Amino acid sequence: MSHSTTKQNTTNLKEVNHFIDGKTVHSSGGTYIDNVNPITGQVSVGVAAGTVDDVNLAVAAAKRAKRDWRHFSNVERGRLMLALASAIRANKDRLAELERIDTGKPLVLALAEIDGTANYFEFYGSLVYLPTGEVLDVAPAQHVYTKREPFGVVGVITPWNLPMNQAARAIAPALVAGNVVVAKPSEITSQTTVELARLASEVGFPNGVINVVLGTGPVVGEAIVRHNDIRKVAFTGSVGVGRVIGHIAAERIIPLTLELGGKSANIVFEDADLDFAAAEAVKGFTLNAGQVCSAGTRLLVQRSVYQTFLEKVAKAVEAVVPGQNLGPIITAAQFERVQSYFKIADEDGAHVLTGGKVAKVKDQENGFYIQPTIYKDVDNSMRIAQEEIFGPVLVAIPFDTEAEAIAITNDSPYGLIGSVWTRDISRAMRVADEIEAGQIFINIWNTMSVQTPFGGYKHSGYGREKGIEAVHHYSHSKTVTVKI
Numbered sequence: 001m002s003h004s005t006t007k008q009n010t011t012n013l014k015e016v017n018h019f020i021d022g023k024t025v026h027s028s029g030g031t032y033i034d035n036v037n038p039i040t041g042q043v044s045v046g047v048a049a050g051t052v053d054d055v056n057l058a059v060a061a062a063k064r065a066k067r068d069w070r071h072f073s074n075v076e077r078g079r080l081m082l083a084l085a086s087a088i089r090a091n092k093d094r095l096a097e098l099e100r101i102d103t104g105k106p107l108v109l110a111l112a113e114i115d116g117t118a119n120y121f122e123f124y125g126s127l128v129y130l131p132t133g134e135v136l137d138v139a140p141a142q143h144v145y146t147k148r149e150p151f152g153v154v155g156v157i158t159p160w161n162l163p164m165n166q167a168a169r170a171i172a173p174a175l176v177a178g179n180v181v182v183a184k185p186s187e188i189t190s191q192t193t194v195e196l197a198r199l200a201s202e203v204g205f206p207n208g209v210i211n212v213v214l215g216t217g218p219v220v221g222e223a224i225v226r227h228n229d230i231r232k233v234a235f236t237g238s239v240g241v242g243r244v245i246g247h248i249a250a251e252r253i254i255p256l257t258l259e260l261g262g263k264s265a266n267i268v269f270e271d272a273d274l275d276f277a278a279a280e281a282v283k284g285f286t287l288n289a290g291q292v293c294s295a296g297t298r299l300l301v302q303r304s305v306y307q308t309f310l311e312k313v314a315k316a317v318e319a320v321v322p323g324q325n326l327g328p329i330i331t332a333a334q335f336e337r338v339q340s341y342f343k344i345a346d347e348d349g350a351h352v353l354t355g356g357k358v359a360k361v362k363d364q365e366n367g368f369y370i371q372p373t374i375y376k377d378v379d380n381s382m383r384i385a386q387e388e389i390f391g392p393v394l395v396a397i398p399f400d401t402e403a404e405a406i407a408i409t410n411d412s413p414y415g416l417i418g419s420v421w422t423r424d425i426s427r428a429m430r431v432a433d434e435i436e437a438g439q440i441f442i443n444i445w446n447t448m449s450v451q452t453p454f455g456g457y458k459h460s461g462y463g464r465e466k467g468i469e470a471v472h473h474y475s476h477s478k479t480v481t482v483k484i
């Protein structure tokens with residue numbers, strides 16, 4: 001990895017610091033992590049390398065804020081959330097630029113991500129008007145009711161692919177349920193999460209309600225999960241780190257939401273609208289240069305249309321151009337990792353339909369670009385079909401029958417999303433029921449909105465983000481029985 005920890009202020013590099021208790025806070029260790037812009041390959045900002053002491057400071061601030069925040073009326077809490085959404089939209093261009101510096105993604109994607117961030121605060125801010133408990137008719141002389149209560153201080157740990165969006169996805173439902181937050185974005189993409197906390201403070205959130213501690217996972221991330229006053233953790237990231245956090249959460253007996261990886265399948269039957277399906281399949285594996293947990297990276301095509309369909313996909317992918325509408329891989333380590341799969345594919349005897357190489361972009365020669373890549377005639381047991389590559393790489397697998405398509409789809413450690421393409425709606429719904437994944441799309445690819453619960457089966461994780469359902473993952477119910 002091209003990151004190195006440096007002493008503070010040896011250069012004029014912009015510093016990104018923690019946001020704790022309503023103000024900018026420098027790391028107690030005084031060191032910074034060099035952050036590399038994936039378009040230029042050059043160091044762009046220095047990110048505070050937080051310490052356990054910094055985590056303790058943030059959790060203490062959150063704990064102090066907890067009482068106040070919980071006793072805000074629901075309506076007041078909702079209004080602040082809506083004000084934050086407006087502030088995010090008002091700062092959209094600036095935030096998108098920060099996201100671009102950290103991730104290199106095309107402007108249109110960065111802007112969409114900021115919009116999506118605002119949507120979370122609008123949606124969850126509006127839920128404050130919904131009833132949260134119920135009255136249970138248990139016995140004649142008793143009044144029994146349930147209410148939902150927040151956990152307290154929630155730890156939010158997020159990855160580098162959709163930084164602000166993923167932070168908001170957890171922070172917004174946590175707040176609306178009455179929790180306070182200590183967030184740790186990826187050390188590679190920290191800027192917009194800090195800005196989110198700063199904007200919240202500007203629109204009137206009390207100090208300490210949203211705290212952001214920057215730094216590495218093993219130091220800051222683990223310290224958050226281990227802290228005694230952290231009562232719930234929402235983690236988005238890799239399976240390996242999810243497992244580490246899962247062990248700690250199990251020891252501490254605290255609830256955990258794990259949003260992990262995916263190897264999602266598009267299943268194309270011979271009667272589908274092949275032109276539309278081909279265009280959507282390309283979108284499914286190239287969006288954000290494939291660095292999306294819900295990318296559609298396995299393409300299962302019925303053998304009778306396999307050849308024709310692959311020609312359409314190969315044609316459609318010509319419109320995806322590195323450096324234009326296809327951004328770079330966000331980290332140097334991930335750039336290397338994607339390339340290592342080209343070697344693995346070769347060794348496993350996979351056939352390249354298109355791509356399979358690093359892409360050279362004019363005037364961005366040091367950028368981390370990969371050609372959109374399709375392997376054909378892949379066997380589902382190959383590593384490129386089983387492992388999440390997290391780059392713009394698609395594997396095409398032929399099948400003959402519906403049963404075979406379902407078996408191949410479910411022969412995966414992951415189960416995040418899936419899609420079915422056919423004009424036979426009965427078959428579509430049958431297959432949707434059989435796929436082991438948290439969300440299924442029929443004749444469309446991944447139109448996920450903030451309203452739709454999102455999460456995985458198997459190694460893709462557990463718990464659900466988004467939708468009303470997520471609020472239940474940030475609160476527990478209490479039953480009160482009154483003798484009349």
Ligand code: NAD
Pocket residue numbers: 157158159160161162166184185186187215216217218220221222225236237238239241242244245258259260261262292293388390416460461
């Ligand atoms: P990662 O697991 O390496 O890191 C995620 C976060 O965890 C980062 O903030 C990191 O600093 C922190 N971390 C690392 N080690 C830690 C530790 N020991 N204790 C606590 N925190 C630690 O993941 P990544 O490489 O940043 O992101 C890519 C992965 O995220 C992919 O596998 C992708 O599929 C997954 N992802 C999942 C979703 C989803 O919603 N299901 C969304 C986006 C990304």
